Amino acid sequence: MAEKTSPPGAAPSRTTSRGVPGRDATRAQAPAVDLVVLAGGRATRLDGQDKAALVVGGSSLLDRLLAQVGPGAPGELGGRVVVVGRTPVPAGVLRTVEDPPGGGPVAGVVAGLDLLDRASSHEWVAVAAVDQPEAGRALAPLRQELGVVPRAVQAVRPWGSGFEEQWLLACYRREALREALRSLPQVDGARMRDVAAALRWMLVLSPADHLGDLDTWADKEAWERRLDGDAAGPV
Structure with missing residues (x-):
């Protein structure tokens, strides 16, 4: 499901955070962030496997x-x-489905926001496709940056060398995201890159091993090797 590539025409406006000295105190006041997890993709290159339930590194992608x-x-x-x-979720986690079912990531984001609006009102909302095994390790540092982003910035995403632009691993100002949507x-079949093109972005440097998705069985094997290496630690 993870949607990559650059939008047509000019790239979104952006600045890049490189860890400005003196900002640690502000980062400690990082705001609460709601999270929309997109787990409704068809996974055609995984033989229709429920990606959320796919076990990688000893845990399902959703549990991970x-x-x-x-x-x-x-x-x-x-x-x-x-x-x-349509995957099971643990207690304390909300669940919904996109309208129409199979309508794509933008329809999924709209459905997630609609449900969140009845349960929360935080300014920032993170969006993550479930098929990114280390998405959480990229999102947590993003939250720490939100206390220092300029008001003009409407969305923040990780950036790493060799990592393609990924709109389904990012934090968005709720109202800016709503306006772009x-x-x-229409949202059925719409592309997330068209939503992203309407926003002003800040990029946050992230370790490359936190980034990347899983679309094929070959990707799964590669991720298993990567995660086994992380668990083993340095030799």
């Missing part, structure tokens, strides 16, 4: 993400979590 940034996790984002898809002629 929630263990990193879900309720009670070390990197908890501080807001409510909603999963968009309202500007679309």
